Amino acid sequence: MEEPDGHGVGRRGLLRGALTVSAAGAAGGLLNTPAANAADADEDGHGGAGGFDAESPRFALAVLPDTQYLFDADSADPTPLLETFHYLVAERSEANIAFMTHLGDVTEHGTEQENALADRTFRAIDRRVPYSVLAGNHDVNSSTDDQRGATPYLKVFGPQRFAKSRTFGGASPDGYNSYHVVRAGGREWLILALDWRASDQGLKWAQGVVDAHHTLPVILTTHELVWADDDGKAALSEYGQRLWDAFIRRNDQIFLTLNGHYWPPGRTVLKNDAGHDVHAHITNYQDRYYGGAGMIRLYHFDLVRQVIDVETFSPWFLARDPERRSPLEAETLELTGPADRFSVDIDFAARFQGFAPVVPPAPRPPSAVTPRGTVAYWRFDAAGIAGAGRAGSPVPAGTVVRDLTGNGNDLTVRRLNSSAAEVLTWSADHHVGQPAHASLRFDGGKNPDRGAILEAAATAPVNSLKFTSGYTIEAFIKLPDPYDGDHSWMGILSWEGRNGDAGKTNGWSRDEPTCSLNVSPERFLQFVVYPDVQDASPTSWSHAIPTGRWIHVAVVNDGRRTIVYVDGSKIARNPSQPSTGIATLGKPFAIGATQFAERFGQGFYGWIGDVRISSRALRPRDFLTPFA
CATH class of the missing domain: 2.60.120.200 (Jelly Rolls)
Structure with missing residues (x-):
């Protein structure tokens, strides 16, 4: 885990060139990059390299865990994350990437300097791929909840950043909790991003969001929920148990939860009050070489095969010439263990039947299906x-x-x-x-x-x-x-x-x-x-x-x-x-x-x-x- 405080799919097309940018260059305002200039396409995939198909039954959700070691005072180096953003923009059409969610701990110390660098780095994906961000314990004072007030993190990643995003639905009054409604696979999905420590007020707000979207399946993202042992078997943390009891288990719409904070990665399946499965996954690679090197997961939803195929890789390492990869880069570029590359079988219609029942088409009269010939x-x-x-x-x-x-x-x-x-x-x-x-x-x-x-x-x-x-x-x-x-x-x-x-x-x-x-x-x-x-x-x-x-x-x-x-x-x-x-x-x-x-x-x-x-x-x- 962090510093303590308490069968997949095939490889997608390789990247279109590496970004070789120093931390000093990024700090000086690195926006004139291939990723930044890929703005031919907006976040809905219109024009340019976008091409996202919201009606296709196959789409991907990108999951980005703790990036804090890439934004760590004077040792910061956002180059790997810029390459990840370049990948998401450039490959959005091929992988049909609907959305990216960051799982918190954007920065190491939550300072003005670190957040300013994160601000400039994230501009490479702004308005190109819709995304959400939530605060982790390193982004804010870890002893506070979402009622903490103003912070450098909130100044950069508060609701004002997402106001022009077509997926953005709103934020809690404090600004630390937010939600997006994403159309993918021919239907809408609610992606709920909760603060490192959601207060009672925050959970009341979240419940209101779910109630207002009572027919939408919900993917819940937060920084801490489950931790995992070395075999990848996950269990609720103390705070995760509170969140489960007070919110998740009561809402049948929540079928998938994603969190970072701890390592190693892992997963488990919990039963909610309706007796249905809730898949709880922890994703975090900051303990890996180069602070995780901007490693992402792609959750490939396939509504035809009734499965989510998951793969984990570093676009930064994959973009390198294979002959020039260092041993550690070659070792870390793609993770294929059972906690990193796997499939989750979900009968989506059956799982969502309780809140979004599929209405079968009515019988058609013979006259409607006996045309000429x-x-x-x-x-x-x-x-x-x-x-x-x-x-x-x-x-x-x-x-x-x-x-x-x-x-x-x-x-x-x-x-x-x-x-x-x-x-x-x-x-x-x-x-x-x-x-x-x-x-x-x-x-x-x-x-x-x-x-x-x-x-x-x-x-x-x-x-x-x-x-x-x-x-x-x-x-x-x-x-x-x-x-x-x-x-x-x-x-x-x-x-x-x-x-x-x-x-x-x-x-x-x-x-x-x-x-x-x-x-x-x-x-x-x-x-x-x-x-x-x-x-x-x-x-x-x-x-x-x-x-x-x-x-x-x-x-x-x-x-x-x-x-x-x-x-x-x-x-x-x-x-x-x-x-x-x-x-x-x-x-x-x-x-x-x-x-x-x-x-x-x-x-x-x-x-x-x-x-x-x-x-x-x-x-x-x-x-x-x-x-x-």
Whole structure:
């Protein structure tokens, strides 16, 4: 710690040149630097090198701990910190850096001289990357709380410094506590910076801020909260316990806390009064070579993967020519131990549900999702099935699933091989982007052969359509977790019949149907088609699809070739060979299984939601659930 008083992401692009500035130069007003002149971009990333994307689901929070040894009387040297600021400005777009938070102890003695130098140094980031600063025990009289009155620190880093920042929300009347509202990942986040010692008045103010922003997740920053042992296991300090009991544990919005003060770094997970996780992290490297050398952490939020990836490095050392780095520089440039480089799994929607519940989209009527060129559209709610049953109850054989386009492609439920009623049941489970809020749960399998299908009538138009101008076949599916049993090569949908009867000779077997979407033993999607025009069987293969999660699958053919998309993303293994149309034989289209040699051997295992077939190639933005 300080002088005592009581799986990550890959490296980002290397820096664009080092700053080689002496402390004397900085003290003389070092602002004519690459970092200072990077003001082509303001803090919102408009123009120049900014480029911050507030709507991207991936963004970073930069965390800067104790810099006090870089602002230490006549031995001060802010060069490493200037390089850190240059990095944040220059790399803001690539790393999508939303904000930087300093964790206190900006200076060693809190003097006018040290704060004046800090003032000039921090101008390199002012209005370029939004940030917050809070007082540590070396910035102020450590025996006082936020009611201490005027100090050199407050003169430099008080609310007046941030008044023009678009993220700045305000400060407590004393000026030592502040908050910012940051838009990142398509939502707003509250970043609360509390003084070294928050008084009762300060905590009352902080509570008012949280109450006024009652739907925002909160990241709490303060100088002291937890300390860590040499294994990186953190625990609340005496003051941290007071802050926890009086404020943090009562506010479910606080999910992440960041503090410096002590070393070594570490982390722990605490349970608040709502029974939810609060991640408490200590970050401090002043005990390292060159006073920590302006070392930062980047907390990479990934709202898609539901994770925060953390990395720790010194931009100053990374900017050096590798051949010229001293041994200590090479040793310290990037920290990769478990307390410095790690990932935190967070289901953000579930964690924030108590104060910011996700409102699912309402069901969309069939008329909203049957545009020009829609051949057939089936769904499993009351709009698609008259008298749809209670979730979990069997779907009776003979139940009719209406084609909501009115084109006459209704499907009828039948069970395979005298399967029991429970092989097909009603379900309210559905993909969040699915138009209908319902699905069917299939419980097919190989031993014994069992399953159920939804089969078109013998005269349905979809049975004979050739689609020579192109087509799009879409389906929502979900595989169970756990994924029990052998379900290899089960079918999702297909056209019945043998491709050999269509005159095809160039496939794996003439007994395959002319078109089918299946699941391999490795859970790869397989789309195999025998085109109407070519004697071929171009086959697309996906990656292993997940279990326990809904996905959207789209097979898109433009009349020349076929591309398969999963969740709006093109898969890799799409054959380039020509594929024009589908060699349909007039035999029924079916959902829930695939024939071989005109026999259904097993049914699908999992959930199937809305299915739509279009007679043209759709773009991802036009899928049943739109993708950018």
